[in-house]
Amino acid sequence: MLNRHPDKRSRLVDAAVRLVHEQGFARTTLADIAGAAGVPLGNVYYYFKTKEAIGEALVAHHAGHYATLRGQWNQSGDARSRLAAFVQMTADNRAVLARSGCPVGTLCAELHKAGGPLAEQTGAIFTELLGWLEEQFRALGRDTDAADLALHLLSALQGVSLIAHSLDDPEYVDRETARLTGWIQTL
Amino acid sequence: MLNRHPDKRSRLVDAAVRLVHEQGFARTTLADIAGAAGVPLGNVYYYFKTKEAIGEALVAHHAGHYATLRGQWNQSGDARSRLAAFVQMTADNRAVLARSGCPVGTLCAELHKAGGPLAEQTGAIFTELLGWLEEQFRALGRDTDAADLALHLLSALQGVSLIAHSLDDPEYVDRETARLTGWIQTL
DNA sequence: GTCTATATGTGGATAGAC
DNA sequence: GTCTATCCACATATAGAC
DSSP states (O other): OOOOOHHHHHHHHHHHHHHHHHHHHTOOOHHHHHHHHTOOOGGGGHHHHHHHHHHHHHHHHHHHHHHHHHHHHHHSHHHHHHHHHHHHHHHHHHHHHHHHHHHHHHHHHHHHOSSHHHHHHHHHHHHHHHHHHHHHHTTTEEETHHHHHHHHHHHHHHHHHHHHHHHTEEEEHHHHHHHHHHHHHHH | OOOOHHHHHHHHHHHHHHHEEEEEETTHHHHHHHHHHHHOOHHHHHHOOOOOHHHHHHHHHHHHHHHHHHHHHSSSOOOHHHHHHHHHHHHHHHHHHHHHOOHHHHHHHHHHHHHHHHHHHHHHHHHHHHHHHHHHHHHOOOOTTTHHHHHHHHHHHHHHHHHHHHHHHHHHHHHHHHHHHHHHHHH
């Protein structure tokens, strides 16, 4: 990625990230993205050969975002506080989650029904997250069941995001994250 | 619902349920549904005024399906065994869940991004399920936190369905349902 | 009630001037 | 590199014969 077109290209990606989160990938048209980014429709194809190419940039954006967060969390605190920070991030996003769901979770669900290479790339974000969570649980001395605990935590957060989104009520996020935060303290 | 056209209409709904689960609602065309049901495209509009009307029938189908299951579970066993049966149903569906996700969860996610009245109708399935789960936990003597336990259980199951679907691996379902089954026994 | 043919709208993608 | 105009495929929906 030589990034020779920082302005327009990143504006297009930013617009795509926001619109796809709100409307879904299929429902978001190139005209929507171009309009939101202030770029004429035809010019989009100079930066992205196809709509799927925008999808790839989108997935890369989310993957990079979570990689950055993990890097920050790895800099400070112990494993328990890192897990708490992860849960707290979900709690802080209660309003957005109720309105549009988890950006990664909803994208995974949609792209996997469509099939194709994009689906696997999105799923990889979960794999990376599960790996990082497993490391934290292992650091807490849960060597034997670290992977299961990681799966349980991510499942609960993804599930409550889906439910809060489906019922359009951020209170579900509050209740489940409160429970998970307490659970982490008992480990 | 007078159900004066049992054959073709129910064939169309059955085909829609299957195809929408596999492909998503937006990606499933009326031609797909008509073809799978062995009905000419134009004739679909005699039974359903619009595509959204098919969506309503679809949601009603799922709502009815879960209502029937709850009715069966309510007939036998105690609350703990009912909760175990609910989790076991997810475990038994591991292969389908990994391939296409939870029919209700994926439908909720997709329809809620599209907006409109269908979104609320689908979400109501979750509300009904949460209510039933809450009753079971209350029957176990968890009066104060029954609603939170219900939310936790449904979140974990919906979340692991999403993860297993995103990573196309039924083993995630096995691991999380095993944990949840054990958890229920401790309550 | 059933089915064929088609109208209508939309969205991804391209041509080609500048 | 940029932008306008347009092509083309496809999906919902309708018209109208039978």
